[in-house]
Amino acid sequence: xxxxxxxxxxxxxxxxxxxxxxxxxxxxxxxxxxxxxxxxxxxxxxxxxxxxxxxxxxxxxxxxxxxxxxxxxxxxxxxxxxxxxxxxxxxxxxxxxxxxxxxxxxxxxxxxxxxxxxxxxxxxxxxxxxxxxxxxxxxxxxxxxxxxxxxxxxxxxxxxxxxxxxxxxxxxxxxxxxxxxxxxxxxxxxxxxxxxxxxxxxxxxxxxxxxxxxxxxx
Ligand code: MG
Ligand code: ZN
Numbered sequence: 776x777x778x779x780x781x782x783x784x785x786x787x788x789x790x791x792x793x794x795x796x797x798x799x800x801x802x803x804x805x806x807x808x809x810x811x812x813x814x815x816x817x818x819x820x821x822x823x824x825x826x827x828x829x830x831x832x833x834x835x836x837x838x839x840x841x842x843x844x845x846x847x848x849x850x851x852x853x854x855x856x857x858x859x860x861x862x863x864x865x866x867x868x869x870x871x872x873x874x875x876x877x878x879x880x881x882x883x884x885x886x887x888x889x890x891x892x893x894x895x896x897x898x899x900x901x902x903x904x905x906x907x908x909x910x911x912x913x914x915x916x917x918x919x920x921x922x923x924x925x926x927x928x929x930x931x932x933x934x935x936x937x938x939x940x941x942x943x944x945x946x947x948x949x950x951x952x953x954x955x956x957x958x959x960x961x962x963x964x965x966x967x968x969x970x971x972x973x974x975x976x977x978x979x980x981x982x983x984x985x986x987x988x989x990x991x992x993x
Contacts, residue, residue: 789903792871796878796906800889805836806989807889809869809907811929813922814895816915817939819847820972821981822890826854828982831989834887838877840869840894847892857881868900869893875906888989901928908988909934916940917947920954923961930961935968937981942971 800807810818819839826832836857839848848860859877861869874891891907893900912933914922917940923930930936936958944951951969958965968984970977 786902789871792875793904793906796871796875799878800906800908803883803886805883805886805889807891807907808935808985809891809893809900809905809910810913811893811897811900811910811933812895812913812915813897813918816895816913816918817972818892818895818913819850821913821937821939821970821978822851822892823854824970824972824975824978825890825982825985826851826856828978829888829985831887831986832856834885834989836881836883836886836889838869838874838881838889838891840873840892842866842894851892857886863894867894867896867898868903869905870903871905888985897922897926897929901926901932911935911937913937913939914954916943916949916951916954918949919947920949920951920957923954923957927961930958930965933962933965935966935984937968937970939970939972941969941976942973 812818829835832855837851839858839860840863841847842863842865845860848858852858859880861873861877891905910933912929916938938954955967968977968981970981
């Protein structure tokens, strides 16, 4: 019982800070995505392919969440975007206060797009609002087509699903039609993209969507 209470209080505090983050981003007209996935689904690779193509890199900021190391931040920083690394030191998700501190350390002048790469974990990031505009869940084909059924909260809380590593489809146990069906049964309003960071398939469609979203008046 007390565990439930504590958890609720933690989430209430988180949600208050998340609302402050959201107002700050809204005031500045920044479109912010919270990218979630299990470890190794390819969030950072997708970001790299995205940054290669985006024209407005000087108007893009990235918050990299990792349990340990700044390896991903270094990968993304090569593209000339503003990056801040948040190391959670064992923490399995980002929370709104961590993102608030990251936002303070970023120069947000002129930024239109903020990408928050969450810690690789398909469970608790679903419960932690960071103040983002929307959540993007990245799922690799190698994880199989049953993930939306196993982690429904994550797919329900997301607005976009990126199915990554489509180049592996001939070798893995993943039927794209079944995956789409499971995902849309869980959340009928999910927008689905299919990408391969190796072949580049689908990356342009995803980037087009990002361009449209971050150009729209806030
Ligand atoms: Mg990463
Ligand atoms: Zn967690």
